[in-house]
Amino acid sequence: MTTDTTGTAARDGAPRRGGPADSPFVRACRRESGPHTPVWFMRQAGRSLPEYREIRANVAMLESCRRPELVTEITLQPVRRHRVDAAILFSDIVVPVAAAGVDLDIVPGTGPVVAAPVRTADDVARIRPITRDDVSYVDEAVRLLVAELGDTPLIGFAGAPFTLASYLVEGGPSRTHAKTKALMYGEPELWHALCARLAEVTLSFLRVQVDAGVSAVQLFDSWAGALSEADYRRFVLPHSTAVLSGLADAGVPRIHFGVGTAELLGAMGEAGADVVGVDWRTPLDVASRRIGPDRAVQGNLDPTVLFAPWPVVEAEVRRIVEQGRAAPGHVFNLGHGVLPETDPDVLTRVVALVHEVSARRDEQG
Numbered sequence: 001m002t003t004d005t006t007g008t009a010a011r012d013g014a015p016r017r018g019g020p021a022d023s024p025f026v027r028a029c030r031r032e033s034g035p036h037t038p039v040w041f042m043r044q045a046g047r048s049l050p051e052y053r054e055i056r057a058n059v060a061m062l063e064s065c066r067r068p069e070l071v072t073e074i075t076l077q078p079v080r081r082h083r084v085d086a087a088i089l090f091s092d093i094v095v096p097v098a099a100a101g102v103d104l105d106i107v108p109g110t111g112p113v114v115a116a117p118v119r120t121a122d123d124v125a126r127i128r129p130i131t132r133d134d135v136s137y138v139d140e141a142v143r144l145l146v147a148e149l150g151d152t153p154l155i156g157f158a159g160a161p162f163t164l165a166s167y168l169v170e171g172g173p174s175r176t177h178a179k180t181k182a183l184m185y186g187e188p189e190l191w192h193a194l195c196a197r198l199a200e201v202t203l204s205f206l207r208v209q210v211d212a213g214v215s216a217v218q219l220f221d222s223w224a225g226a227l228s229e230a231d232y233r234r235f236v237l238p239h240s241t242a243v244l245s246g247l248a249d250a251g252v253p254r255i256h257f258g259v260g261t262a263e264l265l266g267a268m269g270e271a272g273a274d275v276v277g278v279d280w281r282t283p284l285d286v287a288s289r290r291i292g293p294d295r296a297v298q299g300n301l302d303p304t305v306l307f308a309p310w311p312v313v314e315a316e317v318r319r320i321v322e323q324g325r326a327a328p329g330h331v332f333n334l335g336h337g338v339l340p341e342t343d344p345d346v347l348t349r350v351v352a353l354v355h356e357v358s359a360r361r362d363e364q365g
Contacts, residue, residue: 093159225260
């Protein structure tokens with residue numbers, strides 16, 4: 001059974017009161033009322049913070065993800081600076097894939113680069129299952145963070161099977177996902193074998209984080225928006241469902257996020273998420289109708305709005321908070337990650353504004 005200090009639910013499914021489990025963030029994920037709309041930012045721990053750039057100097061990305069004390073410090077930085085309602089574990093979606101034996105590196109300015117892209121069944125077979133020992137540094141980092149964060153919840157995360165498969169098949173980032181789709185359409189059995197193996201790795205990776213004490217998890221399917229709904233349902237949904245349903249007894253909210261997914265929002269909700277992340281293209285009230293009344297929403301300020309004059313930012317923040325009221329639960333976030341050139345002071349002001357606007361309206365009924 002998970003202890004009260006972690007903020008997760010007991011294994012009997014009963015949520016613990018007090019601590020992270022009773023935080024505004026977790027309450028919103030569970031579609032419960034709270035003192036204000038909670039807010040955190042994807043990529044809040046990252047290149048927009050000078051303290052991050054300083055501590056990451058001369059440390060490669062994958063190496064930084066494998067140092068628990070460094071991960072702890074980087075994860076805490078935006079919580080201290082911005083007073084966000086949740087921390088998210090500093091890591092990368094390819095960390096578990098590397099632990100599974102895939103030869104890859106995260107190249108600055110490019111992203112993940114795979115030495116030998118997946119082409120055959122033998123390539124899939126070489127992606128081995130992972131255990132806690134394979135990612136013991138993640139387990140240690142989460143435990144350190146839970147102790148440091150106190151009542152602030154920690155979000156664990158992983159990449160969804162489709163997005164991971166795209167990197168492995170393409171050999172790196174792709175604008176067209178041409179090789180990915182060629183394998184998907186041309187060799188569907190191999191495609192499903194690859195995604196099933198990645199779902200197994202992803203689920204194991206998230207289980208490590210849950211058992212170590214995270215209060216919620218987010219499954220990133222960054223590239224799912226490249227697909228039609230029919231293709232998503234045929235080639236992706238079963239594998240994302242395997243991950244999210246595999247955490248049904250974990251006692252923590254599950255968030256599912258993708259980019260360019262307006263036509264996929266309903267299907268993504270069906271995969272088993274408690275919260276569906278929405279990018280900036282779809283108004284939250286519209287998105288909530290597509291997702292349905294049984295799931296909260298997360299989002300969805302356009303990250304580039306943060307470069308506009310403050311009156312513009314304020315107006316957009318107010319609009320999104322208002323639209324979020326149409327959903328049964330709303331976690332304020334960006335519609336994608338914080339851009340590196342973002343002024344951190346603007347993020348801090350956004351957090352304060354969301355808290356002020358949502359608290360004032362709640363008090364008025």
